Structure formats: C-alpha cells, structure tokens
Amino acid sequence: MSFESFNLHPSIMTGVQALGYVTPTPIQLQAIPPIMQGRDLIGLAQTGTGKTAAFVLPILQRLLRCPRGRIGALVISPTRELAEQTYEAATELGQKTGLRSMAIYGGVSMDQQLRKLRDGVEIVIACPGRLLDHLWQGTIDISNVEVLVIDEADRMFDMGFLPDIRGILKCMLKPRQTLLFSATMPDDIRRLVQEVLREPVTVQIGRTLPAATVSHALYPVRQDLKPALLKELLRKTKTESVLVFTRTKYRAEHVAQLLGRAGFRVACLQGNLSQYQRQTALDGFRDGSFKVLVATDIASRGLDVLDISHVINYDMPDSTDAYIHRIGRTGRVGKTGDAFTFVTSEDTPMVRALEHLLNSPMQRRTLEGFDYGASAPARGFTRSPGEMRRRPIGAVASAARY
Numbered sequence: 001m002s003f004e005s006f007n008l009h010p011s012i013m014t015g016v017q018a019l020g021y022v023t024p025t026p027i028q029l030q031a032i033p034p035i036m037q038g039r040d041l042i043g044l045a046q047t048g049t050g051k052t053a054a055f056v057l058p059i060l061q062r063l064l065r066c067p068r069g070r071i072g073a074l075v076i077s078p079t080r081e082l083a084e085q086t087y088e089a090a091t092e093l094g095q096k097t098g099l100r101s102m103a104i105y106g107g108v109s110m111d112q113q114l115r116k117l118r119d120g121v122e123i124v125i126a127c128p129g130r131l132l133d134h135l136w137q138g139t140i141d142i143s144n145v146e147v148l149v150i151d152e153a154d155r156m157f158d159m160g161f162l163p164d165i166r167g168i169l170k171c172m173l174k175p176r177q178t179l180l181f182s183a184t185m186p187d188d189i190r191r192l193v194q195e196v197l198r199e200p201v202t203v204q205i206g207r208t209l210p211a212a213t214v215s216h217a218l219y220p221v222r223q224d225l226k227p228a229l230l231k232e233l234l235r236k237t238k239t240e241s242v243l244v245f246t247r248t249k250y251r252a253e254h255v256a257q258l259l260g261r262a263g264f265r266v267a268c269l270q271g272n273l274s275q276y277q278r279q280t281a282l283d284g285f286r287d288g289s290f291k292v293l294v295a296t297d298i299a300s301r302g303l304d305v306l307d308i309s310h311v312i313n314y315d316m317p318d319s320t321d322a323y324i325h326r327i328g329r330t331g332r333v334g335k336t337g338d339a340f341t342f343v344t345s346e347d348t349p350m351v352r353a354l355e356h357l358l359n360s361p362m363q364r365r366t367l368e369g370f371d372y373g374a375s376a377p378a379r380g381f382t383r384s385p386g387e388m389r390r391r392p393i394g395a396v397a398s399a400a401r402y
C-alpha cells in the first residue's frame with residue numbers, strides 16, 4: 001500500500017514526499033482511513049510508529065476545506081518537546097497547503113504566542129497548562145475546533161494533566177472529532193475515553209511492547225561503579241547518538257558533567273533548564289554536535305532523533321511503561337537499536353517485571369576488561385538513587401553544554 005491510496009490532496013502529498021515517506025507505517029495504514037471518514041479513534045501505539053503523521057495528514061486534508069484564520073484542529077501534548085515535534089511535522093507535511101500551525105507551551109513569553117494567534121492559525125499544538133492560561137485570558141478561541149487530538153494520554157495522566165484536559169474540553173463545542181493516542185490504557189484513560197469519544201474505532205499496533213527492532217541487555221554493576229562503567233562502555237561500543245537516562249535531575253547533571261570532563265561531546269536535558277537551554281541541547285543532539293544526551297524521563301517522549309543507536313538506562317526506570325517509553329527513542333521506523341540497562345541488586349523486582357513483559361530472559365552482559373572489583377571511588381555516586389533524591393538539587397548549570 002502506498003500513500004496514494006489515501007487520496008490526499010496533492011499539496012499534502014508534496015509534504016509527504018518532501019519528508020521522504022514512501023510506505024505508510026502500520027498505524028498510518030490503519031488509522032488514516034477511519035480518521036478521514038470523520039470517526040473518533042483510539043490509537044494504541046507506542047512512540048516511533050509514525051503516529052504523528054497518522055493524525056496530522058487527515059487533519060490537513062480536513063482543514064483544507066475549512067475557513068482560514070480560525071483554529072480548526074487542536075492537539076494536546078504532554079511536553080514541550082513533543083509539542084514542538086508535532087508542530088514541526090505539521091509544518092513540514094503542510095508546507096504547501098497554506099495552513100498555519102503553532103505550538104503553545106509554558107516557559108516562554110506569551111507575547112510571541114499572542115502575536116501568532118492574532119495573525120491567525122488553523123492548527124494549534126499545545127501543552128495543557130499554557131493553553132488554559134490563554135483560555136482564561138480569552139486570548140484563544142477553540143470553539144471552532146473540528147478535530148481534537150489528545151496525544152500520549154497516559155503520559156498526560158502520569159503528569160497530573162487530566163483535570164486540565166477536562167477544563168479544556170469544557171471550552172469546546174460538540175460535536176467534534178476526537179482522536180486519543182496512548183501507549184497504554186490505564187483505568188483513568190479508559191474513563192476519559194468513555195466520557196469524551198463517540199463510538200470510537202480502536203487501532204492497536206502490536207501490544208504495548210518495545211519495538212521488535214530493539215535488543216535489550218542488562219549490565220549488572222555496583223552503584224558506585226556506574227560512572228566508570230558508563231565511560232568505559234561508551235568508549236568501547238560503536239555508537240551513533242546515545243541517550244542516557246538517569247532517575248533524577250541531579251544525577252543527569254552530574255553524569256553529563258562527568259562525561260564532559262572525560263572528553264565526550266555531551267548535553268543534558270532535564271526539567272530545571274530554561275526553554276533556551278533545552279532547545280540548545282536538543283538542537284545540538286539532533287545535528288550531531290552532541291553525541292550523548294543525558295536526560296531524565298521528561299525527554300523520553302517525543303524526542304525525534306532518528307539515529308539514536310543506543311539508549312542506556314544508567315538508572316533503572318521505575319515502571320515497565322517508563323522502560324518502553326525510554327527505549328522507544330531507539331529502533332525507530334525501520335532502524336535497529338540497543339537498550340542497555342545498568343542494574344544493581346535493588347533492581348531485581350523491575351528486572352523480573354521487564355522479563356515478564358518481554359516474555360523472555362534479558363541477556364546479562366559484562367564489559368570485557370572492566371574492573372568490577374574496583375574499590376569505591378573517592379568521588380562519584382556512591383549512594384543509591386534513593387539517597388541521591390534526598391539531596392537538594394544544586395545550582396542549575398548555566399548552559400546545556402559541558
């Protein structure tokens with residue numbers, strides 16, 4: 001099947017070709033036809049499956065015949081990174097349609113957003129908090145929205161955004177088409193679906209399992225040896241871009257500093273950074289000036305760098321869902337990837353849960369030549385992640401670069 005079979009407008013097909021998409025991904029094949037028929041839809045799909053285009057393309061097709069200058073489609077995103085990436089996808093796919101998109105999120109000044117809103121846009125991709133600010137101030141009108149997308153709904157729920165979403169829904173008129181995407185379906189999301197969607201079609205891409213293109217390996221290691229193991233592993237492994245996940249902001253900062261001192265081109269992405277710092281880190285990672293990005297879980301969604309060859313869980317994630325989301329950053333459309341997870345004795349229950357999810361034992365690896373019996377270093381992380389969490393977060397680095 002090709003994109004031609006969707007009968008998209010030629011101006012939209014130009015965008016598809018410009019992005020080099022030749023064959024629709026499974027979620028696109030299943031979701032685009034019902035969305036184009038105007039059906040509500042639940043998309044159970046992990047990140048990296050091509051779900052953004054699955055909703056952006058039908059939105060562009062629908063809005064081509066709507067009046068300009070009013071918001072016809074609203075996408076609600078849990079994080080600024082995801083909002084930016086969806087905005088970029090909408091802009092690139094819609095480059096020849098004349099439809100205008102904008103991203104709305106907090107941490108940046110309102111002025112620019114107000115100017116863009118006044119100039120007129122047809123597609124808004126927004127994080128809930130800042131969108132509510134605009135709604136309260138009467139600076140945005142979403143009463144004409146014909147298509148609403150709730151993206152990464154489970155993440156939105158994890159971040160406590162569900163009440164905000166209900167608030168936003170109150171400002172919208174019915175009937176409208178509602179599309180909800182989620183990697184998992186916790187009970188609260190199921191309830192939201194029942195309240196908000198009308199006779200939805202459900203499209204599920206595989207089970208909520210990690211992509212089959214990713215291989216998984218565990219590196220058992222003492223907590224205090226993690227920094228040395230990471231450096232050694234990065235030196236000895238052939239990698240493209242590498243994403244390293246830590247459990248806390250503090251640990252992300254320190255691991256990044258440590259790698260920077262060891263000569264790696266590294267940036268850090270964590271919640272205490274300003275929007276400018278985040279963008280610098282992301283841009284540098286995307287264009288290859290940083291080979292390693294050390295991040296907390298905020299970065300695990302929507303990070304759209306296609307050649308991440310390795311995800312390294314420096315700290316074990318705290319749920320199997322978080323694991324899936326983290327490693328969803330590698331092995332994306334048609335590529336392979338490796339997920340390495342450092343494990344200490346505290347992580348045994350999570351290892352069991354992961355092996356249950358993957359339905360197979362995970363390979364235990366040791367790094368050849370690494371001194372696993374070394375005595376504790378004088379500096380570094382000699383405490384457990386729990387202890388690290390209790391330590392106050394120090395001054396935020398002034399730049400994302402080390």
Ligand code: AMP
Nearest residue numbers: 021023024025047048049050051052333
């Ligand atoms: P998403 O799951 O929407 O974050 O998409 C993951 C990546 O796949 C993005 O970089 C998209 O540009 C890319 N992508 C989406 N659809 C296709 C396609 N049909 N062919 C090739 N790449 C695609």
